[in-house]
Amino acid sequence: xxxxxxxxxxxxxxxxxxxxxxDKHKKTIVAFLxxxxxxxxxxxIVSDFLSVGQVLLTIKLSSFIALxxxxxxxxxxxxGGGLDLxxxxxxxxxxxxxxxxxxxxxxxLLLAILVALAIGAAVGLANGTLVSYVKLPPLVVTMxxxxxxxxxxxxxxxxxxxxxxxxxxxxxxxxxSTGVFxxxxxxxxxxxxxxxxxxxxxxxxxxxxxxxxxxxxxxxSGVDVKTVRMVAFVISGAVAGLIGLLLIGNMGTAFKDMGSxxxxxxxxxxxxxxxxxxxxxxxxxxxxLGSIFLQTLTNLLVALGWGDAGKWLGFGIVLFxxxxxxxxxxxxx
Amino acid sequence: MSKITNVSxxxxxxxxxxIGLKQEVSSIMILLVMFTITxxxxxxxxxxxxxxxxxxxxxxxxxxxxxQxxxxxSGGLDLxxxxxxxLLTCVLTYxxxxxxxxxxxxxxxxxxxxxxxxxxxxxxxxxxxxxPPVILTFxxxxxxxxxxxxxxxxxxxxxxxxxxxxxxxxxxxxxxxxVKAIGSVFQPALVxxxxxxxxxxxxxxxxxxxxxxxVGSSNDSAYATGINTAKVQMMACIIxxxxxxxxxxxxxxxxxxxxxxxxDxxxxxxxxxxxxxxxxxxxxRGSVYLAIVGALILSFVNxxxxxxxIPNAYQTLVSGLIIIVAxxxxxxxSYINKKAVGKESK
Numbered sequence: 274x275x276x277x278x279x280x281x282x283x284x285x286x287x288x289x290x291x292x293x294x295x296d297k298h299k300k301t302i303v304a305f306l307x308x309x310x311x312x313x314x315x316x317x318i319v320s321d322f323l324s325v326g327q328v329l330l331t332i333k334l335s336s337f338i339a340l341x342x343x344x345x346x347x348x349x350x351x352x353g354g355g356l357d358l359x360x361x362x363x364x365x366x367x368x369x370x371x372x373x374x375x376x377x378x379x380x381x382l383l384l385a386i387l388v389a390l391a392i393g394a395a396v397g398l399a400n401g402t403l404v405s406y407v408k409l410p411p412l413v414v415t416m417x418x419x420x421x422x423x424x425x426x427x428x429x430x431x432x433x434x435x436x437x438x439x440x441x442x443x444x445x446x447x448x449x450s451t452g453v454f455x456x457x458x459x460x461x462x463x464x465x466x467x468x469x470x471x472x473x474x475x476x477x478x479x480x481x482x483x484x485x486x487x488x489x490x491x492x493x494s495g496v497d498v499k500t501v502r503m504v505a506f507v508i509s510g511a512v513a514g515l516i517g518l519l520l521i522g523n524m525g526t527a528f529k530d531m532g533s534x535x536x537x538x539x540x541x542x543x544x545x546x547x548x549x550x551x552x553x554x555x556x557x558x559x560x561x562l563g564s565i566f567l568q569t570l571t572n573l574l575v576a577l578g579w580g581d582a583g584k585w586l587g588f589g590i591v592l593f594x595x596x597x598x599x600x601x602x603x604x605x606x
Numbered sequence: 607m608s609k610i611t612n613v614s615x616x617x618x619x620x621x622x623x624x625i626g627l628k629q630e631v632s633s634i635m636i637l638l639v640m641f642t643i644t645x646x647x648x649x650x651x652x653x654x655x656x657x658x659x660x661x662x663x664x665x666x667x668x669x670x671x672x673x674q675x676x677x678x679x680s681g682g683l684d685l686x687x688x689x690x691x692x693l694l695t696c697v698l699t700y701x702x703x704x705x706x707x708x709x710x711x712x713x714x715x716x717x718x719x720x721x722x723x724x725x726x727x728x729x730x731x732x733x734x735x736x737x738p739p740v741i742l743t744f745x746x747x748x749x750x751x752x753x754x755x756x757x758x759x760x761x762x763x764x765x766x767x768x769x770x771x772x773x774x775x776x777x778x779x780x781x782x783x784x785v786k787a788i789g790s791v792f793q794p795a796l797v798x799x800x801x802x803x804x805x806x807x808x809x810x811x812x813x814x815x816x817x818x819x820x821v822g823s824s825n826d827s828a829y830a831t832g833i834n835t836a837k838v839q840m841m842a843c844i845i846x847x848x849x850x851x852x853x854x855x856x857x858x859x860x861x862x863x864x865x866x867x868x869x870d871x872x873x874x875x876x877x878x879x880x881x882x883x884x885x886x887x888x889x890x891r892g893s894v895y896l897a898i899v900g901a902l903i904l905s906f907v908n909x910x911x912x913x914x915x916i917p918n919a920y921q922t923l924v925s926g927l928i929i930i931v932a933x934x935x936x937x938x939x940s941y942i943n944k945k946a947v948g949k950e951s952k
Binding site for chain 2: 408409421540584585590
């Protein structure tokens with residue numbers, strides 16, 4: 274770390290401060306430029322794309338992607354090629370189960386939150402144990418976990434319709450607006466602040482980044498690498514469980530596929546935000562920018578009438594190109 | 607003198623134990639057990655009809671698992687296999703017109719070209735651009751999915767009449783008599799698997815076949831010995847695509863339609879089959895033919911569960927559980943094995 278700082282200081286001395294600023298925030302600037310480019314492109318192709326209402330709607334929709342991307346970011350920061358493909362399914366499961374518990378009453382909300390946390394943490398614990406103690410690839414584990422959760426949902430919903438309504442508080446939080454600003458935006462800002470404090474100001478955050486940066490070094494300095502990784506998955510699962518509550522608050526009812534389509538965008542948002550997939554870093558602000566970019570892209574493709582096919586093709590290509598730009602390892606050897 | 611004989615007896619004993627501890631042997635043992643249980647549970651297991659039905663049910667997974675095994679041995683992992691399979695079925699049914707037999711040939715040629723292109727794109731990403739295979743193929747799987755949805759938003763499509771030759775030769779129309787004669791002896795699904803085996807047999811005898819193992823066990827060392835590692839990784843991806851292409855031929859012959867979502871569950875099953883077969887996920891070790899054993903084990907387990915008569919709603923849950931238990935079990939077993947073998951050799 275110190276050498277890095279020294280290098281930075283040296284480069285400040287050598288180059289102008291502006292170019293250093295640009296260098297340091299290169300990925301943030303790229304994410305910003307991408308969003309602005311898309312909005313201008315949208316305004317040119319589709320009229321009425323760049324209005325205040327449209328922008329706020331985009332931000333509201335992208336909040337859900339950003340929240341799911343939070344799960345991914347923590348798991349990715351722990352290193353070891355971590356990714357969590359089960360988040361969307363966990364959210365769906367908690368949404369379906371808590372809908373019955375809440376039954377449209379505020380007084381049942383506390384119980385619902387506890388159930389959501391418990392389910393999410395249990396899924397995360399299973400993922401984390403298999404990844405860090407049995408040493409299976411995270412993607413394979415979480416993919417299998419996703420199909421197990423889908424199986425549980427299938428069993429639960431077999432032969433009966435999904436009943437129940439969210440508590441009014443959740444609807445206020447997730448679906449309604451204060452003035453022009455959607456309430457979910459405040460939830461997101463709150464989450465962002467909490468996450469940044471936990472990651473950057475607490476011992477656990479330091480350990481997480483340490484494990485992600487260099488497993489061996491972290492181990493040698495006395496960090497329990499396996500437990501830190503497992504806890505990262507538990508947090509991811511628990512947060513996903515809570516997002517399930519917000520999803521049902523937004524939709525009003527729970528349904529079978531409500532969360533699964535967020536899995537791919539959540540990973541893409543992290544990559545667009547320029548967070549290293551190798552682990553050891555995490556800048557939630559950039560991830561939020563990434564989510565806004567992806568939602569804008571979706572809006573644009575839907576406005577063009579390309580629908581689902583265009584959305585997945587677009588996401589795939591964007592992810593592919595950004596992987597080449599950010600992840601590709603063309604070092605000389 | 608006696609010392610020497612003692613040592614040699616010891617070493618023979620330990621090498622016997624080593625053979626016993628080898629994962630290949632245990633995989634085949636498990637397969638035999640599963641085979642026996644299925645044969646006992648299914649009354650008409652050895653009747654020609656049910657043999658044919660079983661081969662048809664097992665063949666696609668065998669093909670996908672073999673392709674996946676090549677990629678895994680080369681040190682990669684292909685999460686886009688299922689999406690690529692869907693895309694190929696969509697391409698095949700998109701090109702074919704029912705009344706025009708020649709379009710079937712065009713479709714096969716075009717789909718093969720698309721398959722090779724899929725392999726090349728994955729290969730460029732993994733080999734030349736050095737992006738971690740898991741995340742790269744995760745990204746490309748959505749490109750294939752999007753492309754498949756573009757040409758076939760809802761499941762459907764048509765095929766030429768003779769395309770059934772890849773599923774059931776006897777009921778295919780407009781096929782030369784000698785092909786029918788061969789097809790009545792050899793099941794098309796079996797022929798496709800044999801073609802797959804033949805392809806891998808030929809490749810494994812060439813330099814590329816050796817290099818795939820070298821690159822998989824240590825990319826940097828292989829590079830240092832002068833192997834073009836990027837090209838080898840790309841070849842592994844292309845071989846995988848060819849296997850997926852063979853599976854797509856079978857599926858289109860069977861269903862006479864294309865579906866952009868149909869391959870999704872196959873990816874995980876193929877990976878699980880490879881692991882259960884005893885091929886290390888870390889790459890460089892295991893034989894591609896073991897993937898066949900793994901695929902058969904998974905298929906037999908599915909059949910046994912089917913006989914347990916569980917409700918339809920539980921299918922996804924049970925198969926997901928089987929996969930995760932199988933993968934975790936195999937990896938834990940090989941880890942324990944490695945320790946045991948290490949102790950023996952000390």
